[in-house]
Amino acid sequence: xxxxxxxxxxxxxxxxxxxxxxxxxxxxxxxxxxxxxxxxxxxxxxxxxxxxxxxxxxxxxxxxxxxxxxxxxxxxxxxxxxxxxxxxxxxxxxxxxxxxxxxxxxxxxxxxxxxxxxxxxxxxxxxxxxxxxxxxxxxxxxxxxxxxxxxxxxxxxxxxxxxxxxxxxxxxxxxxxxxxxxxxxxxxxxxxxxxxxxxxxxxxxxxxxxxxxxxxxxxxxxxxxxxxxxxxxxxxxxxxxxxxxxxxxxxxxxxxxxxxxxxxxxxxxxxxxxxxxxxxxxxxxxxxxxxxxxxxxxxxxxxxxxxxxxxxxxxxxxxxxxxxxxxxxxxxxxxxxxxxxxxxxxxxxxxxxxxxxxxxxxxxxxxxxxxxxxxxxxxxxxxxxxxxxxxxxxxxxxxxxxxxxxxxxxxxxxxxxxxxxxxxxxxxxxxxxxxxxxxxxxxxxxxxxxxxxxxxxxxxxxxxxxxxxxxxxxxxxxxxxxx
Amino acid sequence: xxxxxxxxxxxxxxxxxxxxxxxxxxxxxxxxxxxxxxxxxxxxxxxxxxxxxxxxxxxxxxxxxxxxxxxxxxxxxxxxxxxxxxxxxxxxxxxxxxxxxxxxxxxxxxxxxxxxxxxxxxxxxxxxxxxxxxxxxxxxxxxxxxxxxxxxxxxxxxxxxxxxxxxxxxxxxxxxxxxxxxxxxxxxxxxxxxxxxxxxxxxxxx
Numbered sequence: 220x221x222x223x224x225x226x227x228x229x230x231x232x233x234x235x236x237x238x239x240x241x242x243x244x245x246x247x248x249x250x251x252x253x254x255x256x257x258x259x260x261x262x263x264x265x266x267x268x269x270x271x272x273x274x275x276x277x278x279x280x281x282x283x284x285x286x287x288x289x290x291x292x293x294x295x296x297x298x299x300x301x302x303x304x305x306x307x308x309x310x311x312x313x314x315x316x317x318x319x320x321x322x323x324x325x326x327x328x329x330x331x332x333x334x335x336x337x338x339x340x341x342x343x344x345x346x347x348x349x350x351x352x353x354x355x356x357x358x359x360x361x362x363x364x365x366x367x368x369x370x371x372x373x374x375x376x377x378x379x380x381x382x383x384x385x386x387x388x389x390x391x392x393x394x395x396x397x398x399x400x401x402x403x404x405x406x407x408x409x410x411x412x413x414x415x416x417x418x419x420x421x422x423x424x425x426x427x428x429x430x431x432x433x434x435x436x437x438x439x440x441x442x443x444x445x446x447x448x449x450x451x452x453x454x455x456x457x458x459x460x461x462x463x464x465x466x467x468x469x470x471x472x473x474x475x476x477x478x479x480x481x482x483x484x485x486x487x488x489x490x491x492x493x494x495x496x497x498x499x500x501x502x503x504x505x506x507x508x509x510x511x512x513x514x515x516x517x518x519x520x521x522x523x524x525x526x527x528x529x530x531x532x533x534x535x536x537x538x539x540x541x542x543x544x545x546x547x548x549x550x551x552x553x554x555x556x557x558x559x560x561x562x563x564x565x566x567x568x569x570x571x572x573x574x575x576x577x578x579x580x581x582x583x584x585x586x587x588x589x590x591x592x593x594x595x596x597x598x599x600x601x602x603x604x605x606x607x608x609x610x611x612x613x614x615x616x617x618x619x620x621x622x623x624x625x626x627x628x629x630x631x632x633x634x635x636x637x638x639x640x641x642x643x644x645x646x647x648x649x650x651x652x653x654x655x656x657x658x659x660x661x662x663x664x665x666x667x668x669x670x671x672x673x674x675x676x677x678x679x680x681x682x683x684x685x686x687x688x689x690x691x692x693x694x695x696x697x698x699x700x701x702x
Numbered sequence: 703x704x705x706x707x708x709x710x711x712x713x714x715x716x717x718x719x720x721x722x723x724x725x726x727x728x729x730x731x732x733x734x735x736x737x738x739x740x741x742x743x744x745x746x747x748x749x750x751x752x753x754x755x756x757x758x759x760x761x762x763x764x765x766x767x768x769x770x771x772x773x774x775x776x777x778x779x780x781x782x783x784x785x786x787x788x789x790x791x792x793x794x795x796x797x798x799x800x801x802x803x804x805x806x807x808x809x810x811x812x813x814x815x816x817x818x819x820x821x822x823x824x825x826x827x828x829x830x831x832x833x834x835x836x837x838x839x840x841x842x843x844x845x846x847x848x849x850x851x852x853x854x855x856x857x858x859x860x861x862x863x864x865x866x867x868x869x870x871x872x873x874x875x876x877x878x879x880x881x882x883x884x885x886x887x888x889x890x891x892x893x894x895x896x897x898x899x900x901x902x903x904x905x906x907x908x
Contacts, residue, residue: 296819297820326821331813
């Protein structure tokens, strides 16, 4: 910004300097040229005057030789021209009065010579001729002096013009040199700034790249290249939409007219979206993308790799809601899911069975074979529970060897009892771990909603109570809550 | 042939006959803005009292005075007409009546005319006939009025123009050939030639 201002100012100052220097030069040069022209004119006038003097003499000579009055007229007219030239020189500032007086005398004696000659008064004619010649010599001497003066003037003006041109050329060179210096400095600063900005963009951890209105990549930073697995020359000036195509988070490709980058370049509005890029190796890169308009018709894309964040998020989600050992929902998640099912059941008026399951003989296995075997057994138990139940049913581990099952919309109590009995049966088969064959059982208590119209906590309590009854009645039995 | 008046001696020794009239025309350069002078102004110019054209409403330059050599007929006519004398004329005893010493003395009429035509600041007097002949040739001079009257056949004949001269033929009293020539000059044929040469016939007034 600072530099732009500087450049504008430089251009302004330059224009001013050029205007002043060359405006002055132009007018002074014009003035001097006019002067010079004037002087050359004066020089020409002098030679014209000299010619006129000679012509006067020759006309008068012709008049006397040919006795023709017309030559007298010509002599008079030529004399008028000569005096007119002197008058012009006088107006130009030369003191020609003495010259004029001399000319008059020259003319006087030269005319007299002719007139006496025509009268054949030769003695007087000779005298007048001598005087005329003398006056002519004086006239020529004076003319020479004026010529020298004019030449001096001419030389000094030419010298002045030359000096002036040299000064102008020197000034021009200075202006050019200073300009080149200032402009190159200014460009250096701009370039440094630009390269610093480029380095900054490169240093940013987020991926950054630019697109033009055709969707071609105009620049791309280091982070973006690393994340996408491309090198710069593979990407620059190529259509980024085709190269690392934009996808919905589920991996489906955008049509171009739905592409947020394309839309932003069109409507110049900033967008933030979650989507998926495709790496050079074809793998998916979940990203959080910000697209902003850049310049007049371009756009800039800033994106972050969401892979790690998503994985962390998922892990956090799992540990909060799932049992790390059996991968079954934990109590917390079960409560949420169960409440949803209950709400649904109220609406649909269907049955829900909540069962509390407690393994029989698990403590013995744990104590006798160790925790690893115990844990493994729990995992296998969980698998058998899941295998026995439908997709819509829920089985959760509440801790230790306690599990809870929610049967989603069973048709009848019979169906409930049948399912739960099948669980007891499945668990009663021995588990084979390494070379061991382990035998556990399961006691189940359950309650039915909406018959047992309570909240989820009460329902669980009722099921637990029923399970306790089952334990009392002998292991591997099933009891329904009795209200 | 003379234009001046004969001296008494000349009259005693020679016979003379007037064969025509001429006027003393005052000429200046064609470019001179002056159109007319009074006789007094003419006198003041020639005695050097008026030295510059600007004193008469012209350009600010000295007047180039052109007069005549002594013994030239027109000088006698000019002296008679203006009352001035050539500086070398012994008849003059009054310095105020002397033609300025710096006046250029011309010989032949051509001399006066070429000087006046060649020098825009000149003034001269000349025979009207010569002046008209040269003007017809394109000489850049012009005749100015004296006391408001231009010299012409009429103004000469009726004496309204101030300076008029007689053209006289002078001859030996007993020269019979000359007498015959006089008779011829007074004939209508010869008088026509005089008129053709821009002089007035002797019988113009009649």
